[in-house]
Amino acid sequence: MNRTVAIVDGYSTGNFLLPAFARLGVEAVHVQSTPELIAPLAPPRLAAYRENLVCADPGTTARELARHRPLAVLAGAEFGVRLADELSERLGLMTNGTRLSAARRDKFLMIEALRGAGIRCARQHRSADPEELRAWAEREGVHPVVVKPISSSGADNVHICRDGDAIVRAARAVMSARDLFQQPNTEALAQSYLDGTEYVVDMACSQGERYVCAVWEYRKRDIGCGRRIYDRDVLLDPGQDPVPELVAYVDTVLEALDIRHGAVHAEVIMTASGPVLVEVAARLNGGLNAGFQELCLGIDQAAATALAYARPGEFRRRYGGRTYTKLIEAFVHDTTTALDGIVEGVDEAVVEQITALPTVRDLTVKYRPGRRVRPTVDLPSSPLTVYMADADPAALEADYKAIGELKERVYRLTGPGPGE
Incomplete structure (x- = not known):
């Protein structure tokens, strides 16, 4: 029996896939889609893989992978989705296929696929000309407008624009930058x-049957200049509104984008008209903490994904068509800072105060020493990202406030301070 999988671009939370497969007795080969590792992302733990294949072209990589006789090829991070689709299709494995692969990465094509399937979605326009975007918004009477990169992640360079001038400024900011994966934004x-x-x-998911691993509510805060940032991801009870409606809507999205295998x-956004997709990714949640999810939910998304590929029959028997059980009140808190400077060190005493x-x-x-904050x-x-859980919601709120008073003391900085 073959006990190997291939993970394409196992950055960031993709690192949780390795131990999840290992617990099922499955080894992994890594496929690196770029000549060099993508520097800003938490790197894959290459030493833990059987081999690292640097992809020069998919045909050659598919032949190299065939030597390992993998039971599956899957994306470890967003940047690896399209190559994972192509390699799995070439090797005749469980695959979401290449027909709609571009629409699973390109946000414009993604929404147009939904529109073509008759699914409620946003109005949109893409262009390399900021003035064209302004003209579109004025012609269509669309205000406010969200301006963002075509294929990034993590709220990177997302702007809420309330007039034409703001649209032009935001579009110029997007196109003068690279996305989170260090690719130039050409539109x-x-x-x-x-x-x-x-x-x-x-x-x-496995063969079109899905397990809902979790539903979280994003609570954000406004910071001005058309920007809203993440503050807390709050775990919801599976039966409370609007969870069932959200899940039913995402089921239609998966069908429209032909996502039948792997993580989602x-x-x-729940609008007055009902749920509307912001975006969907055929990979793990970028904020996944496997141990924390296991505590709160009994099984984490990486473990469920590994089971879906390694033991698809067992996955479908245990989890197919079902929804998670919430075991404890929980949220994930992404802190903010007003500081500006170079990290000289981390005050471990303050870190201990928070973890206690x-x-x-x-x-x-x-951030580690030498990094710019x-x-x-x-x-x-x-x-900072803080993972919090307790049976008592009041205790969570009390500790959330305490973190707010401690967070700016974690880093010792050199250089400018707040407002400088």
Whole structure:
């Protein structure tokens, strides 16, 4: 029996796939889609893989992979989705296929696929000309407008624009930058603003049967200049509104985009007209903490995904068509900072004060000495991620406030301070 999988671009939370497969007795080969590792992302743990194949072209890589006789090829991170689709299709394995692969990465094509399937979605326009985006918004009467990159992640360079001048400024900012994966933004995407609360729906799928791993409510805060940033992801009870409606909507999205295998991370806004997709990704939640999810839910998304590929029959018997059980009140808190400077060190005493709070289950300190800390404008520039769970909601709120008083003391900086 073949006990090997191939993971394409196992960055960031893709690292949780390795131990998840290992627990099922499955080894892994890594496929690197770029000549060099993508520097800003948490790197794959290459030493833990059987081999690392650097892809020069998919045909050659498919032949190299065939030597390992993998039972599956899957994406470890967003950037690996299209190559994973192509390699799995070439090798005749479980695959979402290449027919709609571009629409699973390109946000414009994604929404147009939904529109073609008659699914409620945003109005949108893409262009390399900021003035064309302004003209579209004025012609269509679309205000406010969200301007963002075509294929990035993590609220990277997302702007809420309330007039034509703001649209032009935002589009220029997008196209003067690289996306989160260090690819140049050659166009900007303008979409109608979706007014409502945003939610995350995470799933794992096997042969079209899905398990809902978790539904989280995004609670954000305004920081001005058309930017809203993540503050807390709150775990919802599976039976409470609007969870069933969100899940039913995402089911239609998966069908429209032909996502039948692997992990799913969907972001959906509940508007007055009903759920509307922000975007969906055929990979793990980028904020996944496997141990924390196991505590809160009994099984984490990486473990469910590994089971879906390694033991698809067992996955469908145990989880197919079902929804998670919430075991405890929980949220994930992404802190903000007003600080600006170079990290000289981390005050471990303050870190210990935070981790000693009764509801804190884990803490990620994102910056190490030598890194630049800037005022928070998006998820990548959040300096700390705190995983919190407790049976008592009041205890969670108390510790959330305590973290707010401690967070700016975690880093010792040299250089400018707040407002300088």
